[in-house]
Amino acid sequence: MLRITDTGLKRPFICLVFFDRHYALPLLTHSKNRREWPDAIETRLSMIQLRNIRKAYKTGYTQLDVLKGIDLDIEAGAFASIMGSSGSGKSTLLNIIGILDEYDEGDYLLDGKMIKGLSQTEAAHYRNRFIGFVFQSFNLLPFKTAQENVALPLYYQKMDRRKRQDLALEYLNLVGLADWAEHLPNQLSGGQQQRVAIARALITKPKVILADEPTGALDSKTSFEVMELFKKVNREGMTVIIVTHENDIAAMTRRIIRLRDGVIENGNATLSATK
Amino acid sequence: MTRLYLSPMIDFDKWQEIFNSIRRHPLRTTLTALGVFWGIFMLVLLLGAGRGLQNGVEYEFRDDATNSVWIRRGVTSIPYQGLPKGRRIKFTNEDYDMLAEHFGEVDQITGRFYLSGDQTISYGKTALSYSVRAVHPGHRYLENTIMESGRYINETDLSEFRKVAVIGAVVQKDLFGDEPPLGKEIKIGGTVYTVVGTYTDTGGDDEMRIIYIPVSTAQKIYAGTRELHQLMFTTRDMELPAIQQLQEEVRDAFARRHQFDVQDRKALYIFGAAEEYQKFMNLFAAIRAFVWFVGLGSIVAGVIGVSNIMLIVVKDRTREIGIRKALGATPRSIVAMILQESILITSVAGYLGLLAGVGAISLMESIAVEYFRNPRVDLGVGLSATLVLVLAGALAGLMPARKAAQINPVVAMREGG
Numbered sequence: 001m002l003r004i005t006d007t008g009l010k011r012p013f014i015c016l017v018f019f020d021r022h023y024a025l026p027l028l029t030h031s032k033n034r035r036e037w038p039d040a041i042e043t044r045l046s047m048i049q050l051r052n053i054r055k056a057y058k059t060g061y062t063q064l065d066v067l068k069g070i071d072l073d074i075e076a077g078a079f080a081s082i083m084g085s086s087g088s089g090k091s092t093l094l095n096i097i098g099i100l101d102e103y104d105e106g107d108y109l110l111d112g113k114m115i116k117g118l119s120q121t122e123a124a125h126y127r128n129r130f131i132g133f134v135f136q137s138f139n140l141l142p143f144k145t146a147q148e149n150v151a152l153p154l155y156y157q158k159m160d161r162r163k164r165q166d167l168a169l170e171y172l173n174l175v176g177l178a179d180w181a182e183h184l185p186n187q188l189s190g191g192q193q194q195r196v197a198i199a200r201a202l203i204t205k206p207k208v209i210l211a212d213e214p215t216g217a218l219d220s221k222t223s224f225e226v227m228e229l230f231k232k233v234n235r236e237g238m239t240v241i242i243v244t245h246e247n248d249i250a251a252m253t254r255r256i257i258r259l260r261d262g263v264i265e266n267g268n269a270t271l272s273a274t275k
Numbered sequence: 276m277t278r279l280y281l282s283p284m285i286d287f288d289k290w291q292e293i294f295n296s297i298r299r300h301p302l303r304t305t306l307t308a309l310g311v312f313w314g315i316f317m318l319v320l321l322l323g324a325g326r327g328l329q330n331g332v333e334y335e336f337r338d339d340a341t342n343s344v345w346i347r348r349g350v351t352s353i354p355y356q357g358l359p360k361g362r363r364i365k366f367t368n369e370d371y372d373m374l375a376e377h378f379g380e381v382d383q384i385t386g387r388f389y390l391s392g393d394q395t396i397s398y399g400k401t402a403l404s405y406s407v408r409a410v411h412p413g414h415r416y417l418e419n420t421i422m423e424s425g426r427y428i429n430e431t432d433l434s435e436f437r438k439v440a441v442i443g444a445v446v447q448k449d450l451f452g453d454e455p456p457l458g459k460e461i462k463i464g465g466t467v468y469t470v471v472g473t474y475t476d477t478g479g480d481d482e483m484r485i486i487y488i489p490v491s492t493a494q495k496i497y498a499g500t501r502e503l504h505q506l507m508f509t510t511r512d513m514e515l516p517a518i519q520q521l522q523e524e525v526r527d528a529f530a531r532r533h534q535f536d537v538q539d540r541k542a543l544y545i546f547g548a549a550e551e552y553q554k555f556m557n558l559f560a561a562i563r564a565f566v567w568f569v570g571l572g573s574i575v576a577g578v579i580g581v582s583n584i585m586l587i588v589v590k591d592r593t594r595e596i597g598i599r600k601a602l603g604a605t606p607r608s609i610v611a612m613i614l615q616e617s618i619l620i621t622s623v624a625g626y627l628g629l630l631a632g633v634g635a636i637s638l639m640e641s642i643a644v645e646y647f648r649n650p651r652v653d654l655g656v657g658l659s660a661t662l663v664l665v666l667a668g669a670l671a672g673l674m675p676a677r678k679a680a681q682i683n684p685v686v687a688m689r690e691g692g
Contacts, residue, residue, distance in 0.1 A: 091685075095683070095685055098601075100601065100683060100684050100685050101683060101685070120605065120606045120681070121605045121607065124603050124604060124605040124606070125603065125605070127600075127602070127603050128602065128603020129603070133601050133602070135688065137688070139594075139597075139598045139601070139688050140598075141598060141599075143295075143296065143299035143300060144295075144299075148295075152599070153602045153603055155292065156599075156602060156604050156605075157603070158288075161288050204603075
């Protein structure tokens with residue numbers, strides 16, 4: 001498909017990130033970089049391709065089919081939300097996209113790479129490089145400062161300590177928390193903690209940001225601020241997928257994917273359709 | 276290229292991560308460390324104290340020959356062949372001769388003749404009071420007397436009733452100071468003796484405040500009898516049962532000579548140092564066994580303690596493990612992180628326990644108590660015990676850490692707060 005063009009455009013960009021931190025933030029800080037991307041390619045490029053994904057949990061003698069053949073394409077640079085009632089399989093779907101769980105059948109391509117039958121170590125490696133997670137309960141390490149939390153994914157890339165601490169500070173600055181770098185999570189408000197978590201998700205320059213109910217623990221004002229941050233990140237070109245059950249949160253995304261009983265009910269619902 | 280350049284930094288970074296985790300979890304670190312510290316500390320203390328006790332008692336015995344047999348007179352408590360009870364048994368030179376002639380197993384023999392009370396000893400203008408023992412030449416071997424100069428009492432002294440004296444180091448210092456004492460004349464009571472030898476004794480100062488003179492001279496001058504107050508002998512190299520057998524034979528011979536019932540334990544007292552020594556040796560074997568039992572017990576308790584803590588630590592870190600995994604930690608790095616932290620904490624704690632134990636033992640050493648001497652601990656034992664605890668901690672942590680590292684991060688992150 002468009003994979004050759006894809007790599008031709010993106011590889012040099014990614015490499016820069018690892019070698020010089022001054023080039024680490026062009027996506028977010030210099031919007032002119034993004035303008036160089038031809039719109040035509042961007043819109044047609046599939047970041048996530050799911051083909052007939054099936055997943056079942058076996059409990060004793062019964063088998064619970066959670067995902068019953070999911071076909072889904074999410075384009076690079078998308079800002080999508082996955083909605084569905086509890087038990088619809090949206091968490092399982094998110095786990096599969098996030099390489100946290102395996103699927104029984106089908107194919108999953110992430111940025112053209114087949115994600116299938118990975119060892120735990122390979123899965124860890126892909127999670128570290130390709131996925132940025134944001135969770136409902138923030139999941140910051142309580143004994144590490146905001147800066148150390150943001151730097152942690154780079155520890156697993158074996159990046160030099162000094163370098164990753166500097167980068168972490170830049171990303172904290174990006175989410176407006178540079179002054180809070182030395183604070184422990186319990187010294188931060190919920191909204192601040194979630195912004196630290198977003199900085200942590202962004203620092204590896206992943207292909208996709210996966211957010212699981214990111215505003216679930218926040219009040220509406222803070223929720224709005226966090227969503228604004230996601231919007232900003234998305235405007236800079238990052239693919240963002242949010243799992244939520246809140247309509248007003250979903251309404252802030254550009255695409256809504258509705259799940260029901262393990263199948264996609266509506267792959268491209270609009271806000272008006274939800275109302 | 277970048278990887279290669281950074282590789283020396285990686286280990287340093289890893290340890291920094293571990294130190295950071297240790298520093299930020301003081302309670303968890305303390306709990307893990309405490310079990311190991313205490314186990315090793317108690318083990319070292321126990322082994323050291325046990326050794327000190329043994330050394331102490333062995334030291335108390337060093338004064339007297341451990342193969343000596345002491346015979347003391349008593350009063351009959353059973354009527355025997357028409358003789359009433361309440362008779363006082365008296366030893367004479369013939370008893371000494373009998374021991375020498377009839378018992379081949381007897382090595383060195385001596386009688387003792389005590390001068391009543393302490394005697395005034397004078398040299399020049401100095402006059403002091405010491406105890407005087409009149410003995411046979413064999414006495415030297417019974418008391419482990421160490422000759423420093425001159426000679427001990429000999430057979431010729433006895434047969435010629437010479438007025439010679441062998442003085443202890445304390446007597447020498449008190450009477451003569453720096454003056455050489457050999458050949459000098461001292462007065463014991465009213466009688467003049469020539470000093471022919473000086474000695475020291477491992478039994479301490481009290482044993483060196485004694486003056487030895489020939490038993491025959493004392494009998495003639497102070498009592499005009501052939502009486503002896505006490506008899507002692509050493510046995511040749513013999514096992515305890517043979518010594519006990521010999522003691523019974525000696526008792527038999529004395530019963531016949533002095534006409535008392537051989538069953539009459541109050542007529543004659545025979546005391547075997549070997550028997551006593553053996554009793555102590557048995558006691559030590561028991562104490563050693565007990566010390567090891569308690570020591571191993573404290574190690575087992577330490578192992579259980581560390582294992583429990585490790586289970587709790589892993590449980591406590593499940594959420595952290597989930598987060599780290601979601602951020603890209605491999606299961607291997609998770610297990611390594613937990614084990615390295617545990618090994619670091621337990622090793623340092625074990626080492627500190629060892630240091631504290633050795634320190635406490637040094638303190639005990641400085642306290643002079645009877646029957647306690649030179650507490651020492653085999654450092655090898657302490658180090659092996661530390662190693663056992665470190666390995667136990669690592670093994671106890673390995674299973675749950677492996678399990679936790681396999682849990683789906685999403686599930687792990689739901690655990691606990």
